Amino acid sequence: MKRKDCEALFTLAGIEVLKIKPLPDGYGYNPDDSGYFEKPPRCVWWFVKTFSGWIEIGWRKRVIQINWEDTPIRKIITEDDVTKSDTNVHAWNMEDALKYLKTLRSEMPR
Numbered sequence: 001m002k003r004k005d006c007e008a009l010f011t012l013a014g015i016e017v018l019k020i021k022p023l024p025d026g027y028g029y030n031p032d033d034s035g036y037f038e039k040p041p042r043c044v045w046w047f048v049k050t051f052s053g054w055i056e057i058g059w060r061k062r063v064i065q066i067n068w069e070d071t072p073i074r075k076i077i078t079e080d081d082v083t084k085s086d087t088n089v090h091a092w093n094m095e096d097a098l099k100y101l102k103t104l105r106s107e108m109p110r
Contacts, residue, residue, distance in 0.1 A: 013101035
């Protein structure tokens, strides 16, 4: 996921980004490989600081993993048939990632 795509997801979800930093791809992909950014899911992961804490987001093979264990939020945010817990969820595409981030935003303190 490119930085601009990550920032756009958070902006559209209504989550203010206080800071963003890249994370190494947790699944062994090398960003120095030719075409890394043009061939999803071989994309950088991001650690995004919000007013509720850090949220980790990135492609994990065929899904986008969203992890908010650094925030105080402990809630399953979807009933969709996806891998999920009270601190993370897998989205099959960018649209679902946006939907889950919007739901996560609704759980953040105002």
